[in-house]
Amino acid sequence: MVKVIDGKNAVLGRLASFAAKEVLKGEEIVILNCNEIIITGNKSFIKENFRIKRDRVGHGQVGPKHSKLAYKIVKRTIRGMIPGHRWGRGKQALSRVKCYNDVPKEFENVKKIVAGKEKPTKFSRVKEFTK
Numbered sequence: 001m002v003k004v005i006d007g008k009n010a011v012l013g014r015l016a017s018f019a020a021k022e023v024l025k026g027e028e029i030v031i032l033n034c035n036e037i038i039i040t041g042n043k044s045f046i047k048e049n050f051r052i053k054r055d056r057v058g059h060g061q062v063g064p065k066h067s068k069l070a071y072k073i074v075k076r077t078i079r080g081m082i083p084g085h086r087w088g089r090g091k092q093a094l095s096r097v098k099c100y101n102d103v104p105k106e107f108e109n110v111k112k113i114v115a116g117k118e119k120p121t122k123f124s125r126v127k128e129f130t131k
Contacts, residue, residue: 002028004107008036009116012077012126018115020081023093030098032107034071035127036116043124050129070126071099 003022007015015037019029039046053066067073078097084090100107 002030002110004030004032004110004112005115006112007031007033007074007115009119010037011120012037012039012074015115016074016077016081019078019097020093023078023096024082024089026096028096028098030100030107031071031074032100032103032112034074034099035101035125035130037070037074037126038116038119038123039126040120040123042122043128046124047129068130069101070130071101073126073129075099 005015005019015031019031022029050066054068067076075097079085079094082090082093085094
């Protein structure tokens with residue numbers, strides 16, 4: 001069974017931990033509107049943290065590389081919460097996660113889980129870091 005989650009106004013960490021638990025159980029997760037997911041905290045600190053991660057490419061320019069695309073930021077956050085994401089059960093679980101910046105046609109009429117609530121005082125959206 002596929003669980004479709006609308007990520008508008010959802011907190012990134014809470015959404016990622018929920019998705020990680022569900023895929024480890026064997027569920028398939030589809031996250032929509034990854035641009036509208038929010039990251040709580042001080043905006044300047046978060047921007048500086050993302051800039052440092054992107055500038056550091058690793059030895060010989062081989063990695064680790066942090067993507068600038070919103071849906072890849074969300075998927076990488078979920079990946080960090082799955083134990084052993086490179087092999088075995090973790091690799092299979094990560095393959096059951098699909099993330100989209102908008103709503104594809106196949107998921108327009110599907111019942112969605114609304115993950116967002118009221119906005120916290122200090123927050124920024126994932127799309128602000130994709131510029």
